[in-house]
Amino acid sequence: MNFNCVFPTCNFKKNDIEEEQFLKHLKENHNDEMIEISKKENMSINAVEMITISNSKVFINSG
């Protein structure tokens, strides 16, 4: 799986990593942001993590 971190202040970009590794990046670098989003959007932190992961996935379209 290829990931390009969705947070605009972050330039984390990695190919061929597991979702778990990207989640680790989120927890280590974006915990505060994710907590803020969860408060603001009234969502659980797990939901925010899932959405962030899904928005950061890079799908290669081979056409």
Ligand SMILES: [Zn+2]
């Ligand atoms: Zn990031």
